Amino acid sequence: MSKLTWVEDYWAHTPSDGSGGQPHDLLKHLQDTAKLAQQFAKIFDAGNLAYLLGIWHDLGKYNPEFQQYLRDAKKAEEQGQELGRKGPPHAVWGAMLLQNRLGQHPQASTFTLPVLGHHAGLEDAGEGEQKILGEPETSERLEIMQEAIQTFGLQPSGTPEKIPTQPYQQELFTRMVTSALVDADFLDTEKHFGQERPEARQYDLDIPQLWQRFEAGRQKLLDKQQKNGKKVAPHVQKVRDEVYAECLKAAEGKPGLYRLTVPTGGGKTLSGLAFALKHALKNDLRRVIVAIPYTSIIDQNAKVYRDVLGDDAVLEHHSAVETKSRKAGPDQQAEDAERKQGSALRMQLASENWDMLLICTTFVQLFESLFARKTSKLRKLHRIARSVIVLDEVHTLPPELRAATLDVMRTLIDDYGVSVVLCTATQPAFETDELTAAFKNLSQTEIVPQYADHFRELTRVKYALHPEYPNPAAWNTLASEMKTEPQILTILNTRKDSLALIRELQSQNTEHLYHLSTLMCGAHRKKVLAEINARLDDKTEKRPVRLVSTQVVEAGVDLDFPVVYRALAPLDRIVQAAGRCNRNGNGEALGRVVIFQTLSGKAPKGPYQKGIEKARTLLETSQNIDHDMNGTEILRRYFSMLYGDVHPDELHIQPLRRELEFRKVAETYRLIRDDTVSIIVPYGDYLKALIQWQHFPSRKSWRALQPYVVSIYTHEARQLAKGGAIRELEEGVYLFEAVGQYDPLVGLPIDRDPADLIYIPDGGNVL
Structure with missing residues (x-):
């Protein structure tokens, strides 16, 4: 391997149209990437370290073999051909030099792994070290790297900041600095190749402007609803007004952990956004991230946000809007041409690194990114620092993953200036969890201190056990009872149970029968929901609607039935189901929620099944089910019992995090385990x-x-x-x-x- 003495300049990338036909100068790329990474990481006091990683990340491209590869690639492109081979590895060279200089430094992995994985992703610490140590001709390669430093006159500025020594903090810190490096590298490379892309990333909005839009947009939305005749009972409107006022008041507080406990129908969606935006405004936080458990409801929340704030203010990012593209090349060209129109390109680019003020995403996208190893997911993480994260329907977080999940939330709050809002009608009461230490001694601010009063004021339903309980209710019994009710919703735990009840209803020639489940495509569900709501909203007559559904209706779906039947389920799910009953409080009488056992007794296994067991115990020992279920204390008891029975780290993720096993953590931490x-x-x-x-x-x-x-x-x-x-x-x-x-x-x-x-x-x- 000979030293490179025959070229006048050193390339980071081949020439491009975006650069006027000029190659991407290697020294300029290293310096520009380092400066941008420093800017990104400075927000969490890691700017000097990120600068160092930026300087080191592509230093391996000084390798004469890599320079020859770039020139061969340019020649092949000029001849309209593909080179047909990849370039020699370069990331490992920079990592090797860092490893050589750091020696046995206890936090060496936080320096070497981001450089080693800035293309391929973070390796497990042990595997990364072996890759570096396993490189052949180490001494000659190190000599070339030293020559590169001398040739370029590189002297990384500043001393790297102190790296956290606590294992879990170090693990997230390593992801964060990797994120800053990867995003900076992508952006600088894009600037060289990107043509219209850098201009499309320009974004003029700021948090003060977004708050002004919110105030005006919210009032316009309320006026529109009133004009359309969507009446809300006075006592419900009173609660919504109080919740909104408390959100504005609490928003003045400092960053930290907040809880927004609001009964169903209490205006949680807009009030939660109001808190987040004003809190960001008061504390100079950079963005708002609203995470929702299901893609089935994210569209409607994002639509509300767009109605209030404008289409250009909301980034909707989840699996349903990610590209499924079967080819590269022509497909990408078609996509780029398509996205040049309007703000489509801006939104696509922002989804890569969350460079927007308001992101509406899913739990899967947010949390699996926080435990990811691939650069495509890691890239956005540094944007989370100094943000407001609103976790809507937070009770749906898997209890078996809570050790790692709560630990990361705590670290974001303590080390990255993040405010986290736990938002739901059924608070999971993490502070009662004796098995998880993450939230111990962490101050939690109740945004609405009088939430228990609101639950009493918004008592819209009467709970009762089915006459057959605790024995199962036969399908023909349930079907007969549904036939006698003109408007009724029955929710089952499984798709098979739903279909079994539907078949029984069909055998009894039941009219006006509807169904909702994930076996129906979104367009189908949307059409059915529109038809159901049109019938329910018709005040001239009580039009029959008999709906059989799975759990898909329990979070965020706006339905308002006078009667709801719910198969025995985890207690929080039963309360959520009750939120579809007499939702707006306009009924002349209280709605009815009837809890029953099914013939099959089937339910999702694991924590869901354990939740059913705890709910059964509480219901069967309650002296007054209706009184208890309309209160809040029973939920605290429920979650305390559930957490005592479900191990917080069932999949042993925390030991993997302690050892910086990034690949294994990413493979193990999955909110949806079944592919x-x-x-x-x-x-x-x-x-x-x-x-x-x-x-x-x-x-x-x-x-x-x-x-x-x-x-x-x-x-x-x-x-x-x-x-x-x-x-x-x-x-x-x-x-x-x-x-x-x-x-x-x-x-x-x-x-x-x-x-x-x-x-x-x-x-x-x-x-």
């Missing part, structure tokens, strides 16, 4: 959207296809594929091809034997 695939179903205008996506795969065309997609478990897809009911279009994406078998009532009929389905012959495919 799912996407099934495109024949509903509505699906064919038009499908053809568009297949011809022009892009973020926009994939999102247009989402209303016609159903997610099912991989093992369910295998059963359908075995008989030919679905055809794979690309990895993880299938087309449902069973003729006439997408049911207008229940959606995808995956509970049936695939042999019972009728299939399109091989020659009859529509595409």
Whole structure:
């Protein structure tokens, strides 16, 4: 390996149209990346370290073999060809030099792993060290790297800040500095190649402007609702006004941990946003991140935010809007051309690194990124520092992951100036958890101190056990009772139970029967919900609606039934189900919530099943179920019992974090453990959207296809594929091809034997 003496300059990247045909100068790239990384990490007191990593990250490109590779790639491109080989590794060279200089430094991994993984992602500490030590010709490579430092005159400015020594803090700190480095590297490289991209990233809004928009937009929305005749009972409006006022008052407080406990119908969505924006304004925080558990409800929340703040103010980022693109090259060109129109490009770019003021995302996107190793997910993390995180429906966080989840939340609060808002009608009472230390001695501010009074004031329902309880209620009994109620919602724990009840209702010739579940595509559910709400909102007559649903309606779905039946479930789920009963408090009498046991007794296993056991104990020992369920103390007792029975680190993630096992942590921390695939179903205008996506795969065309997609478990897809009911279009994406078998009532009929389905012959495919 010879030293590089034959070139006049050193390249970081090949010439591009975006740079006027000039190569990307290596020294300039190192310096510009280092300065940008320093700017990003300065917010959490790691600017000097990030600068050092920026200088070191691509130093390995000084390698004469890498410089030859770049020139060969340029020559091949000029001849309209592809080089056909990748360049030699370069990240490991910078990591090697750092390792050599640091020796046995106890926090050496926080220096070396970000450099080693700035393309491929963070390695486990032990594996990363082995990769570095396993490099051949170490002495000669180190000599070349030393020559690069001398040639470029590199003297990293400032002494790296003190790295946290507490293992869990060091683990998150390493992710954060990696995030700053990766984002800076992407942005500087994009500036070289990006053409219109750097200009599209310009963003003029700030938090003060967003707050002004909110005040005006909220009033306009309230006026519109009143004009449209959407009446709210006076006592409900009183509570909403008090909640809003308390949110504005509490927003004056300092960053920390907050709890927003609001009964269903208390105006949580807008009041929570009001707190977050004003709190950010008062404390000079940089952005607001609203995380929601389900993609099924994120659209409606994001729509409310856009109605109030404007389309340009809200970034909606979750799996349903991420691109499923089957090819590179032409597809990317089509996508870039498509996104040049309006603000589409701006939103796409912002989704890469969350460079927006208001992000509406999912728990999966937020928390799995906080435990991620891949650069695509890590890139956004540094933007979380000095932000407000609103965790809506926080009770849905998996209790078996709470040790790692709460620990990261605590570290964000303590080390990164973040305010976290735990927002729900059923507070999980983490402070009662004797098995998890993360929230011990952490001050929690109740945004609405009088929340217990509000629960009493908004008592809209009367709870009761089914007459057959504790024995199971037969399907024909439940069906007969539903037939006698003109407007009733029954919620089951499983899709199979829902379908069993529907079949019984059909056998009894029940009219005005509806169904909601995740077996229905979004467009189907939206249409059904619109029809149901139109019937429920009709004040001229009581139009019959008999709805059978899975848990999909329990979080954020705006339904208002006079009667709700709920299969025995975790206690917080029963309370959430009651939120769909007499929601606006306009009924002449209290709504009725009836709790029953099912014939099958089936329910999701694990913590959900344990939650059912705790709920059963509390209900069967209650002296006055209606009084207890309309209060708040029973939920504290419930969560205390649940946490005592569900290990907070069931998957042993914390020991992996302690040893900086980044790859293993990312593989283990999963909010949704079962892998799912996407099934495109024949509903509505699906064919038009499908053809568009297949011809022009892009973020926009994939999102247009989402209303016609159903997610099912991989093992369910295998059963359908075995008989030919679905055809794979690309990895993880299938087309449902069973003729006439997408049911207008229940959606995808995956509970049936695939042999019972009728299939399109091989020659009859529509595409």
